[in-house]
Amino acid sequence: MAEPFTTLTSLPMPLIRDNVDTDQIIPSREMKSTGKTGLADGLFAGWRYTAIGGRDPDSGFVLNDPHYADSQIILGGANFGCGSSREHAVWALAEYGFRAVIAPSFAPIFAGNCVRNGILPAVIDADAITGIAKVDSPITIDLRAQTIRLDDDQSWSFPIDEEAKAMLLEGLDAIDLSLKMADHIATWQAADRAKRPWIYLGAKQ
């Protein structure tokens, strides 16, 4: 269950690199416990600190720029979140305080993980993202209207599928939603078991 997402106004932090992978968002070595927390410190660790495993901030990396200290939105490059399926990447972003990533395209598993943890993955084109970064002012994301507004003159709309939108707006838990259909699932499985008994590995019925 995540915090509902309706509108968000924040200065966006530019991290406009193509193929930012989940190893960079949270390196495997920073996943130190089997839980979902304690990850914010490892967010972008390979770029954020001067040495691997160290904690001295690299002043050249945008996450360490005080100008963006309160930023809740990342402006990203193409194929954002590619690589490993680790949901820790999204848990780390959320724990650090990011609520949205705007990019020209996302890796599919990462985008799904975002929605399930209350982070909006918004797709707009690369030129618009570069333009927003240049202006360097707060933007407002309105999920209900599916718009990103820079000022009165400039706004962009972004696509999102109905269910992802509903889950983000209402902070819905997908498992609860599906368990409401448990009877329907059981009926489907009984019919399927007659057709494909080899799929059901438990006790034969």
Add this chain to the structure above:
Amino acid sequence: MRKWRLFLPEPTTLFDKLWNSHTVAALPGGGTLLAIDRVFLHERTGASALNSLAEAGRAVADPARVFAVTDHIVDTRPGRTDKTLMPGGQDFITETRAAAKAAGITLFDVNDPDQGIVHVISPELGIILPGCTLVAPDSHTCTQGAFGALAWGIGSSEAEHAMATGTLRLNKPKSMRVRFSGALAEGVTPKDMIMTLIARHGAAGGKGHAVEFAGQAVQALDMEGRMTLCNMATEFSAMSGFIAPDTKTLAYLEGRRYAPSGEDWDRATQNWRQLVSDTNAAFDTEIEIDASAISPMISWGTSPEHSVGISGAVPDNASERPLKYMALKPRQKLAGTPIDAAFIGSCTNSRLSDLRRASALLKGKTIASHVKAICVPGSSRVKRQAEAEGIDAIFREAGFEWRESGCSMCFYAGGESFDAGSRVISTTNRNFESRQGPGVKTHIASPETVVASALAGVIADPRALQDG
């Protein structure tokens, strides 16, 4: 005439058949509740998914169809225990063991004879089957699409969803067919096919699509080669990659532990024979690649899309960041670049056929003295079979370390790694920054190219070896 046509079924893609046969319900908003036939967990994220499920008071709906394995951070040095070089790594193993037991699911534990990389052992045990849906919290789950199944990587939350409900909520992706026409030249491998596709069409080239691999060169591949091809569909940003099952698929699966037998086998194979894209079925996107024009590939940058033919050079317009990280220059030839280390392993290229081909090239030779070389079989079964064939001896005598099975140095988990900043040629699937250790520069390639380079001490074309 028109009336008659109404009764002809629409030509359908294999992807549509897989999708439709698993559709439990259409969801409001256009999504689908899709039945999930098998879930596979590993120790890196298995405990967190199982524990989170239990904490929410939810049970695994059908534990007989959920499996787990220790592969990601398990030690691969001889005489291993639960201890790993990764700080805190032991907790991941012991907690996954406890959580698997509590949930009543099957675990292939550290020293189980069936232990190995999830995408190697699932086919070995017949857990993946044609026409089935299989998910795992590992992006390379698409490897198993080689069996005519829909298999793809998910996050932890979706793994919980699949275990609790036997379903996932999904939006149907578009369909793509990638057809490899013609025949591969000598010394060219499925790894080179998938690297060519990604280099030409980009690391996001498959976004929003489920990809069927087809064509003469795909049909000619054995099952292990097909797994290598499907393995990197995730590096193409596709939901999954898959290949229609045929007699090779059936021959591979027959008699495997979890595959159907007897009357069930006959019924199943009848069902599986329908798993092909009908002639004239329409795909949203089609790509054609002439397989005969593919050469051995090598990556130069930090994304699999940064790849060229082995005799090629770093592109003139290569962007600055990957070049700086890889310490290369535009127009620099890749062949001849000195390497520090070589790695054969991972879910891409660690199967028996990979090790056989590599050892055939290595036999009686010694790798360059400055190269640290490691071979990690994909499963304990692969390791035993390779040892029975004397393959381990060939690797050892050539100067390779021979390890226990696991994901090993495909990625750096904070423990063992290649030397900081060293240049590695590797059969793995990712060349991301620091993927194999702090500052490590990874060039991905086929096992043949890794062997040729390890022998030469520089990036080298494997075809020269075969000619000799």
